[in-house]
Amino acid sequence: MKYKVLFLKELDVSGKQILWDDGAEIIVAGGHSEDVFIKEIREHQVDAIMCRTEIVTPAMMDASPNLKVIAKHGVGLDNINVEYATKKGIQVVYAPLGNYNSVAEHVIMLMLMAARRYKHVDREFRSGNFDVRYTLQDTFELEGLTLGILGCGRIGQIIANKAALGFGMNVIGYDPYARQESMKAPVKLLENRDDVLARADFISLNLPSLPSTRGSMNYAAFQRMKPKAFFINCSRGDVVVEADLIKALQEGLILGAGLDVFDKEPIEYANPMLEMDNVIMTPHTAATTRQAVVRCCTTAARGIMEVMNGKPITFPGNKID
Structure with missing residues (x-):
């Protein structure tokens, strides 16, 4: 039967x-x-x-x-x-x-787009401003910059490999369940999350949605980041207090963000991040190769x-x- x-x-x-x-x-x-x-x-x-x-x-x-x-x-x-x-x-x-490789590649893509201010450049170019390149500020090469990974499991380690071996980035991370001797990627584990937040030029969030993680990326966390740092999230939207992220972006606490997941999906189209030139957004497509x-x-x-x-x-x- x-x-x-x-x-x-x-x-x-x-x-x-x-x-x-x-x-x-x-x-x-x-x-x-x-x-x-x-x-x-x-x-x-x-x-x-x-x-x-x-x-x-x-x-x-x-x-x-x-x-x-x-x-x-x-x-x-x-x-x-x-x-x-x-x-x-x-x-x-x-x-x-x-989907671990697909998600890792998407993280790298968002990092590159954020570092080159892709959304702003694309919008200006399409509106007829070919000379936007002469007015660009705060664009960066990835080489030599520091990537901080929060959650150093399978996806986090694949991201670390691509960032370090492919782009010459320094990679640090925090994961209370990971051990340095078990790392299969060139990522240096730090003892607490705040040190990663404070030292990284990019933060990649790679955490599951659990009672212990939901809302853990809040305003206080964004305050600890560098003012020219970027926040990347291709894991779960509810790990981030989205209102706090919006506030941090509006106040210039961080330089920008690349997001594939959101606290509420589908996203509400009144969300102010949709109009921010320093936020790259994709509709939960990291795993859709x-x-x-x-x-x-x-x-x-x-x-x-x-x-x-x-x-x-x-x-x-x-x-x-």
Whole structure:
């Protein structure tokens, strides 16, 4: 008998093909609200859920007694109530190796765009000011500057490699769970976050959304940064107090920012950062390269297949007794 998988949104066919080849029936949700998801889960009595950024709630998990696995197309599990899933004996799987290089490259791109004041230059050029180059101030080469990494896990270390080996940057970092001897990248770990904030020309935030991290980049943190430093965030929006970041930019506490994630997504279009020439913004696209999408989708699909066939789980997101 086929097992049923509900995709909460349309995803790449590469993952579907793996599941089809395993005999699965795939249903794609016909809407984006929790009510629609619950209706589809209950109607089809699905065995598995595939999600991307959609929130998977306890009510959704309760809608099908057949539910055995929730697969995340990506890395962070903050959109899934993992604690409740574990309590119900539902396995969570994810794709921790899927998008790390894509995100790291995006961080470097935002750093370059910020350092060269890309948004300002592009706007002036398109308005007819070809001579904008003669009036530019505060543009920088990356070589010789210091990158501070907050969160030195897999993505943080890939960024460090690209920054140090590719651009000749000095890299320092802070991560309470990391050890210098375990670093696979040329990053010097410092004992406290404030020292990283104070010494870096760029800060790259690479933290998950956890009770201990949410709101940790606040006004006091921005006050500790250099006045000509840039803040880059391609991790999670709620780690930053966005109003404090806006205030820091408006007051000139920092020189600029490059952001791919926001506290509220989709972003509110009254957000003043949209009009700031010193802020580069992308709509949560750091992980959307073709290679990353395929890796995430196929890894998550294989996770479903492993659970449904009783095989060892390659990337478990929780531990089921």
